[in-house]
Amino acid sequence: MEFYKYQGTGNDFVMIDNRPGEWDSLSVTDIQKLCDRRFGIGADGLIKINTAEGFDFEVDYYNSDGSKSFCGNGARCSVAFASFLGIFEYSCRFNAIDGAHEAEINGEIVKLKMADVETVSYDGENTVMNTGSPHFVQYVQNLAGFPVFEKGKEIRNSAKYSEKGINVNFAEPLAEDTLFVRTYERGVEDETYSCGTGVTACALTFMQNHDLNSVQVKTLGGNLRVYAEKKVSSFCNIWLEGPAQQVFKGKIDLL
Numbered sequence: 001m002e003f004y005k006y007q008g009t010g011n012d013f014v015m016i017d018n019r020p021g022e023w024d025s026l027s028v029t030d031i032q033k034l035c036d037r038r039f040g041i042g043a044d045g046l047i048k049i050n051t052a053e054g055f056d057f058e059v060d061y062y063n064s065d066g067s068k069s070f071c072g073n074g075a076r077c078s079v080a081f082a083s084f085l086g087i088f089e090y091s092c093r094f095n096a097i098d099g100a101h102e103a104e105i106n107g108e109i110v111k112l113k114m115a116d117v118e119t120v121s122y123d124g125e126n127t128v129m130n131t132g133s134p135h136f137v138q139y140v141q142n143l144a145g146f147p148v149f150e151k152g153k154e155i156r157n158s159a160k161y162s163e164k165g166i167n168v169n170f171a172e173p174l175a176e177d178t179l180f181v182r183t184y185e186r187g188v189e190d191e192t193y194s195c196g197t198g199v200t201a202c203a204l205t206f207m208q209n210h211d212l213n214s215v216q217v218k219t220l221g222g223n224l225r226v227y228a229e230k231k232v233s234s235f236c237n238i239w240l241e242g243p244a245q246q247v248f249k250g251k252i253d254l255l
Helices: 028-035 073-083 148-156 196-209
Strands: 002-009 011-017 045-050 057-063 091-096 099-105 108-113 121-123 126-130 134-139 165-175 178-185 190-192 214-219 221-230 235-243 245-252
Touching: 002 073, 011 073, 045 073, 057 134, 073 091, 073 099, 073 108, 073 178, 073 196, 073 235, 073 245, 126 196, 134 196, 148 165, 148 178, 148 190, 165 196, 178 196, 178 245, 196 214, 196 221
Parallel strands: 011 045, 057 091, 134 165, 178 214
Antiparallel strands: 002 011, 002 245, 045 057, 091 099, 099 108, 108 235, 121 126, 126 134, 165 178, 178 190, 214 221, 221 235
C-alpha cells in the first residue's frame, strides 16, 4: 500500500488515495495496525479519499481504533491531500459521514466549512454539542497543568456517555478572543495534540457568551481559528481554519 502522512496542528493521519477502490475492503484490524505507533505507521486516524458522485471527492475517516466519525483536522488534511493529488485547485466540495462540506486552500492553510449546529445542550455548568462529532466542553483554570487524560477518560466512560462515547474538551480563556483547548478523543482514547471539531465546539461556546464571530484557539499542536454566525441558540456559517501539512510518503506491506 502506498500512503501519505499528513498532520494538522499535531493531529496526524494516514492518507490513502482510494479513488480506484483498491482499499475498499480494509478491515478494522488493518486500520488499527496501520495507526499503531509501535508496530505500524502511527496516526490518530486513517483517511481514504474516495470518488463520490456529485462531489469532488469523499472523505472516508476512521479513528485509530477503526471506528468511524467526522474529524475536522482530518477533513482539512484531506483537502490538502486532494489538492496535492490534483483533484481541485483552490476550492472544493466533498462528502463526509456528516454530509456535504465546502473548503478552500491557500498554501498550507485550509479553511473548512463545518455543519451547522442546531442545538446546544448542557450537563450542569458544562456544554454539550455536535460539531460533526459529539463534544463535551468544560472550562477550567491552569489548563497547562490540568489532568486531561484522567478527567477526560472519566467523563467519556461515565454512565451517561459510555455507550456512544463523547469527546471531552477542556478550555481556558487566554484573551478576549483567544482560547487554550486540550481534548481527550474517543476512538483514540487519549489526549491528542489537537481536535478540529473540539476546537470548534469550544470556540462556539465562547462566542455564545461573548460578542464574537471569530475566535483564535491555541492547542498543543498549533493555532486554529473558528468563524461563525451566532443565532439565539444555534450557529451557522461555521468555518475552521488552520495549517495542514504533508509529512512524508511511504509504502507498507499489509500482512
